[in-house]
Amino acid sequence: MLAPDFHAAHLVAPDFEPWWRDAVTYQIYVSSFADANGDGIGDLPGVTARIPYLARLGVDALWLTPHYPSPGADGGYDISDHMSVHPDFGTLHDYDELLSVAHAAGLRVLIDIVPNHVSEQHPWFLEARAGGPGARERFHFRAPRDDGAPPNNWQSLFGGPAWTLDEASGLYYLHLFSPEQPDLNWSHPDVRAHFEQILRFWLDRGTDGVRVDVAAGLLKDPELRDNPGTYTPGLFGHGPEQVHTWDQEGVHDIYRSWNALLREYDHHPASVGEVCLADLSATARYCRPDELGSAFTIELLKTAWGAGEYARAIEGPLTTFSEVGAKPAWVLSNHDKSRMPTRFGDGHLGAARARAAALLLLALPGQAYLYAGDELGLPDADVPAHARRDPIFHRSAGERLGRDGVRVPMPWTAGEPHCGFSARPDAPLYLPQPEGWAAYAAQQQWEDVHSFLNLYAELLRIRKTSPLFGTGLASIAADGDVLTVHLRDSRGNAGRCVINMGDDAVTTPDAGRLLALSHFDVWAFEGLLFLPGPSAAWMIDP
Numbered sequence: 001m002l003a004p005d006f007h008a009a010h011l012v013a014p015d016f017e018p019w020w021r022d023a024v025t026y027q028i029y030v031s032s033f034a035d036a037n038g039d040g041i042g043d044l045p046g047v048t049a050r051i052p053y054l055a056r057l058g059v060d061a062l063w064l065t066p067h068y069p070s071p072g073a074d075g076g077y078d079i080s081d082h083m084s085v086h087p088d089f090g091t092l093h094d095y096d097e098l099l100s101v102a103h104a105a106g107l108r109v110l111i112d113i114v115p116n117h118v119s120e121q122h123p124w125f126l127e128a129r130a131g132g133p134g135a136r137e138r139f140h141f142r143a144p145r146d147d148g149a150p151p152n153n154w155q156s157l158f159g160g161p162a163w164t165l166d167e168a169s170g171l172y173y174l175h176l177f178s179p180e181q182p183d184l185n186w187s188h189p190d191v192r193a194h195f196e197q198i199l200r201f202w203l204d205r206g207t208d209g210v211r212v213d214v215a216a217g218l219l220k221d222p223e224l225r226d227n228p229g230t231y232t233p234g235l236f237g238h239g240p241e242q243v244h245t246w247d248q249e250g251v252h253d254i255y256r257s258w259n260a261l262l263r264e265y266d267h268h269p270a271s272v273g274e275v276c277l278a279d280l281s282a283t284a285r286y287c288r289p290d291e292l293g294s295a296f297t298i299e300l301l302k303t304a305w306g307a308g309e310y311a312r313a314i315e316g317p318l319t320t321f322s323e324v325g326a327k328p329a330w331v332l333s334n335h336d337k338s339r340m341p342t343r344f345g346d347g348h349l350g351a352a353r354a355r356a357a358a359l360l361l362l363a364l365p366g367q368a369y370l371y372a373g374d375e376l377g378l379p380d381a382d383v384p385a386h387a388r389r390d391p392i393f394h395r396s397a398g399e400r401l402g403r404d405g406v407r408v409p410m411p412w413t414a415g416e417p418h419c420g421f422s423a424r425p426d427a428p429l430y431l432p433q434p435e436g437w438a439a440y441a442a443q444q445q446w447e448d449v450h451s452f453l454n455l456y457a458e459l460l461r462i463r464k465t466s467p468l469f470g471t472g473l474a475s476i477a478a479d480g481d482v483l484t485v486h487l488r489d490s491r492g493n494a495g496r497c498v499i500n501m502g503d504d505a506v507t508t509p510d511a512g513r514l515l516a517l518s519h520f521d522v523w524a525f526e527g528l529l530f531l532p533g534p535s536a537a538w539m540i541d542p
Ligand code: GLC
Pocket: 074, 077, 114, 177, 213, 214, 274, 335, 336
C-alpha cells in the first residue's frame, strides 16, 4: 500500500527525461516582437510569421509574456481576463494558429501564468470595490492603523507602500507591485479553483508549459506582520528582511497540486518558476519532483563579470538544484533586466563579453532561456521620458529608469520601415526604436558569418547534436580570469567551455578539439588554446 504522502512523481521511472529538462526557450515580449497588422504593437500573428526564424535559429521552445487582456499598467502583467487574448495581440484563433504553426516547426510554446495578482479591472476586483458580499475576501483588504497609516510596513517592488486606500470602503488593499495589481488571497478556495481552470484552459489547447510569475509570493503571513526590514530595489532576491511577504511554507502545496494537474497531460507540460529568493536552497525547494519542473536562477543576472564571481554563481545553483533532483533554468537576460552588452560594459567590450556569455549559457546543463534580441546582440535602447511606460519609471518620478529600454521593437530588416517590425511606415510604435537599430537587423546578420545571430545559431546546432553541451554533468573551475565549465556525459565523453573573462589574451594548455568560438581570433593548435580577452571556446576531447 502506498503511504498517503506518496506522490505521483515517484511513480515515474528515474531515467525518464521530459523534453524540457535541457530545453532552450526563447522569451518573446509580445508587444515588441513583430507587428503583423500594422498598428505599431507586436501581436500573435506577428509571432506566427516569425516561427521560421525561430526554427532556423534552433531554439526548442518559445515563451510568450502575458498575452491576455490587460489595461497595461505593468506591460501586460496586470491581467483582467486569463482565458482570452488581448485584442491588440489578436484572438484565441490566432493563438491556436500560433500553436499549430509552432508545433509543425517542432517548437513548443510556453505561456506566462500570473497568479500573484490581477488587474484592478479584473471582474473580481471590480466586485470587491463595489462591496459585493464576500468579494473582498479574494484579496487582502485591511483596516488602517489607528493613525490612518497602512496596516503594515510592506513596500511595493515598484516603489512606495504596498497598500493603497480604497476610498469607498475606507480599507487598504495589498499590492506587492503597482496599485493597479491587487494581490490575490491564495487562502481563498475560489482563487485556487480559478487558476486550475486557467491552467486547463490553455493546456487543453495544446500549450506546452507555463512560466509562473512571482512564484514565491502567492501566500503571505496570515497575520500580515511587519517585515523586520524593508525592500529596496538594490535587493535582487528577497531575503530575511521580507520574511513575512515571500516564500511562505504553504505555497509549496499550490505547486504540488499544479504538478498533479500537469501530469494529467500526456505531452509533459513544462513549468518554470520565477522564484526570486536570496536563498538558493529555498529556491530549489520549488523544484522538488512533485512541484515545478525548474526555477530561474537569478544568480547570473546579478553577478558582476569575473571568473571567480561567475564560478560561484554557477556552482551554487548546480549543487542546490541537484540536491532536489532538478536542473537549473539558466538565465542571463529577460524583459526586466538590462541587456547583456550594456550590463557588461557597452561598446566593443560589452559585445565581446556578451558573445562569450552565450557560449557559457548554452554550455551549462539544464534549461537555458534567451530573451528576444539576445541573439542580435541588442544593447539597451534609450527611450525618451515622454514615451516611457514602465510603472517603475513613473512611480519613482524618473529616478529609476525602469525596463522600457529592453522592450523596444525588434529590428528585423534594415532599410524597411521600423526595421521591418511593422509594415506601416506611419504606425505609432509601442515604444520608439532608437537611432541606429538597423545595424542589428536579423536579416542582415544572417548574411554575416561573424554575426551574433550566426554565433547563436551555430551554438544551438551543436547543442542539439552534442551529448555534452547543455546536458553533461558539470564541474566549475576558476583560475585567474579563466572560467572553465567541465562537461562529461554518461558514456565518458568529455569537453568544456573555457571563458577568458579578462581583458588580456590568455594561452592555456588544452589537447581538445575546438568546436565553437566566440571570436574569430580564438584558436587551438598543438595542445594550446589561445583566447583573446574576453572570449570563449567550446572544446571536446578526442
Ligand atoms: C515579474 C515579471 C515582471 C512584472 C512582475 C509583476 O517579476 O517578470 O515583468 O512586472 O512580475 O507581475
